[in-house]
Amino acid sequence: MKPRAEIPHTATGASAPDLERFGLRRFLESLDGDELERHDNPVELADIAALMEGNARAVWISRPSGDSISLAGNVTASRSRLAKAFDTTPDKLLDVVRERLRSKGQLVEVSREEAPVQQVVLTGDECDFTKLPIHLQHDLDGAPYVSASIDFVVDPESGWTNVGVRRLMLRGRRTAGIDLVAPSDLRAIAIAHAKRGERLPIAFAVGTHPIDHVGATMRIPADELELVAALRGAPMGVVKCVTSDLRVPADAEFILEGYLDERGHSDPEGPYGEFLGYYGGIKTNPVFHLTAITHRRNAIFQTCTIGGRSMARTDTAQLAALRTEVTVWRALETAVREVKAVYAGPATGGMFNVRVAMQQRVPGEARNAIAAVFASLANVKHVFVVDPDIDIFSDEQMDWALATRFQADRDLVLQSGLRAMPLDPSLNGATQTAKAGFDLTLPLLKPGTQRSLEHRVPTPPAYAGARFESLEAALEDGPKRFVDLMAATGTRDGREIVRWLEDVATKRPLNRDEEGRYGFA
Template identity: 30%
Template sequence: MTTLRKFLKEMDEKGEILAIKEKFSPRFQIPAVIQKFDGGPVLLFKKVRGYKTRVVANVCGTRERLCFALETNVENLYSRLFEAWEKPVEPKIVDDAPVKEVTEKPNLGRIPVLTHFEKDAGAYITSAVISARSPDGEIENVSIHRLQVLDETRLAIRLVPRHLFKLWNLAKQENTDLDVAISIGVHPAVMLAASSPLPFGTSEFAVANTLLNNELRLVKCRYVDAYAVADAEIVLEGRISTREQTLEGPLVDITGTYDIQRSQPIVEVVSVMHREDYLYQALLPSGSEHKLLMGLPREALIWRSVANVVPVVKAVNLSVGGCGWLHAFISIEKQTEGDAKNAILAAFSAHPSLKHVIVVDSDINVYDSNEVEWAVATRFQADKDLVIIRNVRGSTLDPSADQKNGLTTKMGIDATKPLAEHKEKFEKARIPLDKETENFLQGFKA
């Protein structure tokens, strides 16, 4: 199960693929259907208006599906990520590969790239795994970036000031463009690795290879100095210009609001290789896939950071209502007063984009926002349990923050039971359930 196709076969056998036979357009229609089934089954659009290529979406749309892809469970998910981050293994390089079945001159108009929301600047590739190397070939970065289609051969790339941006600057210092391979249609492990906050110099391909039990294969591109996923559906070979830029955006981001326009580099696509009957993998901005791929690796970092200051961390959830990015619900086994406030500060340290943190006791399910809100209602007092941090770095994706300099105000809520009080007064009342009633209720639900 190391390729997207093998993963989809497994999903089909589990009954988790909804095949859509109606013909829909990639402009607004397919995105509307994806949004309707957000967080649900994998969607396979068998007929796309104006194109011969099928579209697949919602591949990484649930936490459970990502766990299945990594051959783990929710309880061991973070440990699985930590192991791969700390023990990356370089993947095999092969000469021949399924993605090389067809090699052709670029014509981005032949790819069913989606236009998602009404005010988007145009069609955007949103599931692109982009790999690049430093000019000396010593450092490789693999990351996901949005790509705005400008014409048949050019894209605009949003370069946030992280590792790919650093490689681009290194190329700029050498007075050369940055070669990139853009792999689309890959296994969820590759997507998750490409979303991971790794040290500069660690190849995300090596992390993905560890997650895939040393079965990831790469292929060297023909026209650019970069490596691509050998079993991808389609690969664009290109160069990020260090001289030419254009206005990029707007596009809806993880918050469900429009990100601001910026001057961004242009990617010149020089060649395309793909499977004979390739699938185009779509990802809806602000959907469950977007939130999970961005948020899960940060949840792991928060869990580790909080575990350094609190004896027992039960669970961490970057909540859906908090855009999978700005709000964290954390459950702990509280030992002493102050544990929750230490957990709040540790969470902010681990994930600088975090805006609000709510810490609850281990009897609260952090994946149920109603339970978290109940804990705030019954266990929190604002004069004692509120933490406010003003004028600190936050997320530029937050429309209420200063999006130019990234400053925001952060809030932490200690919604844990005070240890000095009788714990019974904070426990939710329960109705005793005998076997007869339990059997009746289970049959009724069925």
């Protein structure tokens, strides 16, 4: 077992972290009415899921079920709010995230007295899941779920902190099921502990800044606590847990401390409304035992939106989409040269359909890009590659490119027998999937040539041609398009040119070339 890397124990001087800047409350208070829906009157727990279903705004409930702990949800369920968290715009979000991931994050350990998340410490019988505003999210769920929980464990092989997002199904006051079915680092760590008959210390942060959720979804080999700090772009305060040696964000709203049962995958968990918009069935999963709850004074609990028909307006789809874009871009960087944009549509869960805009340099690069995206993530099923003139964020332009630049017998790339996302309901029990790539690019031009007229996109006339003393002088200069003839005299009408062309043709032969330009014979 490798020793855990030491964290600088200092909270003073230039590297001291701001323990309020990345608080959930501050982020919520920064949202305007277009992004935040507030409920100051009591809201029953049974009504919370319906309030958030398909809601384009974040929801902040001051008194869920009349309790004193407030509840926020749907916080990361829009690209605009994710962009705001990174102090950028939606179209620049991926660029900002990629740039921050190039830096090493700075962790600063703070004392328990300094850590806002340990202002209140509950252990023993005082720590109780059922005293938190945890609600039933979907009709057929097996129980209320903690759905916005970010987990922290230490990998004994590397000494790194592993960070992810896992749900917790309430089983009692201090026990919960945790989903560890899909392949993941945490699953491998948990299985290794169970084989040795050991408990796995684990902690969950609930009520965190959107950046922390983005970091928790990333799959990049590194100490993922440092990765979260890198995405923040500022020193990150961490504090040692009360009942374990784990380090967790000191500025979270809640930390749920405990361990995974040494029996490993032992108990039924589910059903649950999954991130693909359908239910996941009952699975055998480990049991989490709660040993402490620590939280801020006046803390905000958090819930995430996940399944349902409004996938594009769920936390999980928006977070998965950004994670997919980062992963795909990293794969494309080594496969092709001029990637211009990557977009994963949240309506597909943020992972199944990926769009890529690129400038082809040699024939076949679009297909190379498709192959690279296929291999980058098991979840990606359909890849659409377009030229840079297509706005991949526009469904209208993508539909247009599919309709006018694609021939199925020429431009469809099919690959079968690939690793599957197990939750994909279209598999019908299969363990492997097929993937499709759509090459929506125009034919690659030879150097020094331009697109044929049939491949050029119409735009409003610009009237940018040269001025001449007369239309006759303009045509004497060389062939001209109609727009050039209008520019030649500065007319803002054009009908007089039609009359002139008709009249001059009776005196002097006119012809038109293959591009439709007028000229004297």
